[in-house]
Amino acid sequence: MITQEAYPASQTTREMQDQSVAVAESVFGDLVTRDVLEQAEAGQFPVALWATLSELGFQGACLPEAEGGLGGLAEGLVLLRPAGRFTVPAPLPETMVAAWILDRVGFPRTSAVLTFAPAREDEALPRITPSNAGGYLLSGAVNAVPWARCAHLAMLALDDGMPRSESRAGLFVVSVDPSAARLVKARNVAHEPRDTVIFDAVPLPPEAVRPAPAFLTPGWIACCGAVMRALQMAGALDGLLDGTVRYANDRVQFGRPIGKFQAIQQMVAVMAAHVAAAGMAAELGLAALARNEPLETLAISAAVAKIRAGEAATAAAAIAHQVHGAMGFTHEHTLHYTTRRLWAWREDFGREAVWAERLGRQGLAAGADHLWAFSSKA
Numbered sequence: 369m370i371t372q373e374a375y376p377a378s379q380t381t382r383e384m385q386d387q388s389v390a391v392a393e394s395v396f397g398d399l400v401t402r403d404v405l406e407q408a409e410a411g412q413f414p415v416a417l418w419a420t421l422s423e424l425g426f427q428g429a430c431l432p433e434a435e436g437g438l439g440g441l442a443e444g445l446v447l448l449r450p451a452g453r454f455t456v457p458a459p460l461p462e463t464m465v466a467a468w469i470l471d472r473v474g475f476p477r478t479s480a481v482l483t484f485a486p487a488r489e490d491e492a493l494p495r496i497t498p499s500n501a502g503g504y505l506l507s508g509a510v511n512a513v514p515w516a517r518c519a520h521l522a523m524l525a526l527d528d529g530m531p532r533s534e535s536r537a538g539l540f541v542v543s544v545d546p547s548a549a550r551l552v553k554a555r556n557v558a559h560e561p562r563d564t565v566i567f568d569a570v571p572l573p574p575e576a577v578r579p580a581p582a583f584l585t586p587g588w589i590a591c592c593g594a595v596m597r598a599l600q601m602a603g604a605l606d607g608l609l610d611g612t613v614r615y616a617n618d619r620v621q622f623g624r625p626i627g628k629f630q631a632i633q634q635m636v637a638v639m640a641a642h643v644a645a646a647g648m649a650a651e652l653g654l655a656a657l658a659r660n661e662p663l664e665t666l667a668i669s670a671a672v673a674k675i676r677a678g679e680a681a682t683a684a685a686a687i688a689h690q691v692h693g694a695m696g697f698t699h700e701h702t703l704h705y706t707t708r709r710l711w712a713w714r715e716d717f718g719r720e721a722v723w724a725e726r727l728g729r730q731g732l733a734a735g736a737d738h739l740w741a742f743s744s745k746a
Contacts, residue, residue, distance in 0.1 A: 384433075384438055385438055388426075388429065388446070389446055389447060391424065392426065392450045392451065393454075395420060396450055396453070396456055399416070399417050400454045400455065404457060405455065408457030411559075414458050417457075417458060418481065421458070422479060425437075426447060427460070427464065427467060427479070428444075429443075429445075429447055429464050430444030431444070431467060431477070440468075441657060441658075442655075442657045442658035444468070445461075445465075445595075445596065445657070446654075448460075448461050448464075448600050448603060449600075449647075449650075450603055451603060452599065452600035452601060452602065452603025452604040452605075452606075453604060453606050455705050455706055459482070459515035459518065461596050462482060462483040462484060462514050462515060463481060463482040466483055466520075466521075467482055470482070473578040473580065473581065478520070480519070480520045481515070481519040481520065482519050483513060483515045483516060483518075483519040483520075483521055484521070484522045484589070484593075485510040485521060485523035485524070485565070486510070486513065486514075486589065486590070486716070487524055487585075487587075488511075488586075488590070488718075491511065493586065494510060494526070495507055495508055495525060496572065496577060499571060502573075502574065503573045503577075505569040506544060506567045506572055507570075508525070508566075510564070512563075512564065513546075513562070514560065514561065514716070516546045516565050517546065520543065521543070521544050521545070521546050521565065522541060522542070522543055523542050524580060524584070524586060524589065526538055526539060526540075527540060539579075539580040540579055540580055541580050541584065542577055546565050549567045549570055550566040550567075551563050552564040556716075557708050558708040558712040583660075587667065588666070590718060591657075591667055593716065594653070594670040594671070594673060594718055594723065595653035595656075595669075595674075596717070597717055598646070598649065598653055598673035598674050600709075601650070601678075601680070601681055602643075602651075604681075604706050605642070605646055605647070605680055605684055606643060606647065607706060608643070608684055608685070608688050608706050611703065612692070613627070613636060615691065615692055616632055626691070632691060635691060636691065638687065639684045639688070643680060643684060645676055645680060649673045649675075649677060652669050652672060652673060653669045653670050653672065653673030653674075656668075656669035667726065667727075667730065668742075671726055672727070674717070674719075675724055675727070678714045678719060681713070682714070685710050688703060688706075688707060730742065
């Protein structure tokens with residue numbers, strides 16, 4: 369669970385968060401069964417699970433308390449660690465963040481399944497142009513959009529020939545149904561949808577386009593996505609460690625549990641260190657979001673969170689499979705539901721190498737005289 373001291377919150381909000389996390393753990397533990405995971409991996413959206421999450425208000429957890437949420441973005445994202453622990457096969461994190469973004473720019477609240485488009489440094493943003501028929505035309509493409517085939521999409525777009533007075537940065541938030549675009553369907557190693565969405569002058573009504581606030585840039589989207597996935601990975605790592613310890617204590621070989629052998633104990637200890645470090649890094653990323661840090665500072669915390677979670681995922685998944693032995697490599701065992709998601713989430717919103725390069729560039733730009741101050745910002 370995210371420690372409450374990581375970000376400011378009222379006593380009432382903290383109690384709501386604790387209660388919501390407890391409810392989430394109970395609901396996920398009861399409803400995320402092997403059958404649900406298998407059906408989701410076969411391409412069937414978990415309708416019953418999603419209906420329960422919607423009824424409980426989890427989709428709007430990041431909204432203000434007056435709108436039924438937990439008070440804000442960081443307050444709602446505490447649900448992601450239990451979601452990761454139980455490998456929830458649905459776009460809950462994406463819906464929570466997208467709902468918060470749409471709320472911030474004035475879109476009416478919706479009960480629809482939502483997602484948001486990643487913003488990558490090496491990819492151009494889609495563009496909107498005024499339409500002669502009124503409204504706008506949306507052109508361009510976004511790659512590897514989580515759950516695009518199942519969800520309504522919130523995304524950033526650049527203006528193309530529109531008066532700059534309408535948006536100081538020329539950035540707009542667009543709410544669009546991907547079914548109006550061309551989808552190139554793809555899945556990650558965990559069989560979660562990661563679709564490319566191509567817009568060929570897709571018409572948009574005026575109310576589907578809103579100017580983006582100053583903070584909402586491609587860089588901020590990347591940082592928020594990195595922290596979001598780091599929290600999920602931290603939760604998945606928590607569950608992975610618990611399952612590995614349980615298996616090591618239950619599996620008997622040579623007359624005693626394999627967890628009694630020093631070699632296994634050493635492997636599990638290394639795994640536990642990775643899990644603890646990843647969890648703390650994810651908490652620091654969440655705290656930076658809660659403090660509304662400037663993008664330069666937020667990027668440091670997001671980089672640390674994503675890098676450390678990715679490193680931990682690689683090491684911990686390897687150790688878990690080693691401890692489980694041949695059984696852990698079978699489809700019949702449930703271990704792969706966690707390890708494949710860890711490997712998949714490691715790639716989302718920038719893998720370790722991408723964030724390490726970005727972090728290195730920032731450190732070099734700070735200069736030798738300010739290196740200590742830079743390294744302390746996270």
